[in-house]
Amino acid sequence: MHRHAVGVLWVLAYVLVVSSPLLFMAVRPVPPARPFLLEASVTLGFVAILMMAIQFVLIGRFQSMSAPFGIDVLLRYHRHIAVIALAFVVFHSLMLVLHDPALVAWYDPIGGTWASRTGAWALYAFILLALLSIFRQQLRLGYEAWRMSHTILGIAALASAVVHVHLAGRYISTAWKEWLIVGICVAMVGAYAYIRLLRPALLRRAPYRVTEVRPERGSVWSLALQADGHPGMRFLPGQYGYLRLASPYSLDEHPFSFSSSSQDRGRLEFAIKELGDFTNRIGEVPPGTTAFVDGPHGSFSTDLTPAPGYVFIAGGIGIAPFMSLLRTLADRRDPRPILLVYGEKRWDDVAFRDELDRLRERIALDVVYVLEQPHEGWEGETGFVTEAILRRHLPSESFERHVFICGPNPMIDAVERALVACGVPERNVTAERFALV
Ligand SMILES: Cc1cc2nc3c(=O)[nH]c(=O)nc-3n(C[C@H](O)[C@H](O)[C@H](O)COP(=O)(O)OP(=O)(O)OC[C@H]3O[C@@H](n4cnc5c(N)ncnc54)[C@H](O)[C@@H]3O)c2cc1C
Known part of the structure; x- marks a missing residue:
């Protein structure tokens, strides 16, 4: 239905x-x-x-x-x-x-x-x-x-x-x-x-093993998991799962967006930013650790929102679900145009920027970086993602495109207002909030 x-x-x-x-x-x-x-x-x-x-x-x-x-x-x-x-x-x-x-x-x-x-x-x-x-x-x-x-x-x-x-x-x-x-x-x-x-x-019947814990820029870790003894869950790019390490009954479970391509059945990746008790320890998780993932959850996916093209607006670790979307679209050789507006504090904190360069060669992707604290000589956009920045970069046919936003709550609220001011209909906008409480 x-x-x-x-x-x-x-x-x-x-x-x-x-x-x-x-x-x-x-x-x-x-x-x-x-x-x-x-x-x-x-x-x-x-x-x-x-x-x-x-x-x-x-x-x-x-x-x-x-x-x-x-x-x-x-x-x-x-x-x-x-x-x-x-x-x-x-x-x-x-x-x-x-x-x-x-x-x-x-x-x-x-x-x-x-x-x-x-x-x-x-x-x-x-x-x-x-x-x-x-x-x-x-x-x-x-x-x-x-x-x-x-x-x-x-x-x-x-x-x-x-x-x-x-x-x-x-x-x-x-x-x-x-x-x-x-x-x-x-x-x-x-x-x-x-x-x-x-x-x-x-969940005990469908365990995963940690295969890799990779440092990225900006205190972010890529945590890779491999399905152990089962084919692995199917998910849509942009969805998320609740991760538990060691025991499926652990009360210490946390939601993370899948950052890997949904085309890789059996393999899951998360991009996790150090923020508190659980996330600060991710870098120390030894390969081989058993993990359990309750999912997939969420509807933040291009697969559920067909459109002739997309605008992705990411703030900080809000880039995680977009990595899954972009990697999947690249694996599928999707020809639709995508604009990624990616806000971060400093250039050195911009996670996945090398991979984004490579993805630009595989799909019709434009990336606009917005730095809160730009270094000397930076010629790109600065400050927060504002109406003025969006007006400069939104494609003229943007209202046909669907806009996805993911980042800190104040950023999502500000961008939603800016998009309305730019004339983007609300029905063309989907947001994912990482801070739910
Ligand atoms: C749908 C969704 C997708 C997310 N995807 C990512 C992602 O891809 N990468 C990433 O780095 N972060 C993601 N987050 C945020 C991530 O869940 C929190 O940063 C993490 O749980 C913090 O745990 P902590 O113990 O390290 O920090 P804490 O200091 O314990 O918590 C910091 C804040 O994170 C939130 N939080 C903590 N535990 C939970 C929990 N079990 N459930 C929900 N919220 C919690 C609370 O708002 C809390 O105030 C996502 C959150 C949601 C809701």
Whole structure:
């Protein structure tokens, strides 16, 4: 099925699940009507629970779900939905208090009844989860610690909310209504558990071996892997995989774009920039190390976006997926014109620049380098990739071409605005963000 049609089906499924509480309330047996504030509060609470449950699947790396939208759109959606669900939960509790001020006692997480306590736990777990996500950088919370806390708090909030509904709810007094809501929540958390626990077990059957760890310019390492005892995964150029070294169950797993040609079945390469705990150690990984790759993921690929030509805009290590795209297009002898605008700090940091020169002999590739700190005598573009630079280099028929952007978030935001100012339609632009949280 076409991926846009799949996208529409997912959106419909989402709306159906989230609005199912309204069905609970409308389908008999219906308890006698209560004041408006109370009914509205209960509706918000139900909708919020299902929104929270679906959050587990949204970030669950299901390729059929992420392909139509792109993982960064899904994650942005995950964040926006979280804010709306949190607002619903807060309004749910405030409306109860407005209805009956004595219910303020329900904010007590220790006292009161189990029905009120579990409601309070869900509320506080959810607020804490949101605060940790918003202020992760300021709190200097490492990614792994944040992810662990995010999962635990998410499951705790959802489980408390379901118990709260069971103890306090009137609308799920019928067994089938109760089982339906519990079933939806268990299915969503189960799908997440499948990704975290069962998929690693399946990955054990398809290990890779590290064959080469090659230094590139700009503190970047090319890590090459060879499939061990299996034909290797098929991927589209520009996609990415989650890399684990030594054990498929390791919590230390990181997403990296494939940088090799997708035509080389059985062989995978990543271009990894030293940035933190995991990436700083890549240069020391001994050849022969076992590796596991969960993938392929993502829709940042020319194969999914046919066009008469392309503009690639890379910032720093954002060049990685473009290396896969360019190497693949060269292996396929693709004749379509490509403009690569490649921003880096210094000339000496420009990874793969020698290979880009060689690729220019094999495909219709133009490269424009933009240096933030140019050396003396540099005659090319300088500073950041701006509207003025794009206007100078975008081909006149650029709007027929599809533009792919990959780099740091501020760069992607600025380039997206610049492209709009240059008249490039938004539908012709696809971005991949490496900093998702
Ligand atoms: C879709 C995608 C493709 C990527 N492709 C590449 C690539 O080709 N080459 C490359 O060098 N980098 C790539 N990255 C970024 C890379 O995943 C991070 O630089 C790396 O995980 C940092 O780990 P660390 O422990 O060295 O650094 P840390 O200091 O732990 O993390 C630095 C930052 O990286 C991000 N990060 C850390 N761990 C993870 C994780 N497990 N999952 C998601 N984000 C994480 C967080 O935003 C964190 O703040 C990609 C990221 C994404 C989301």
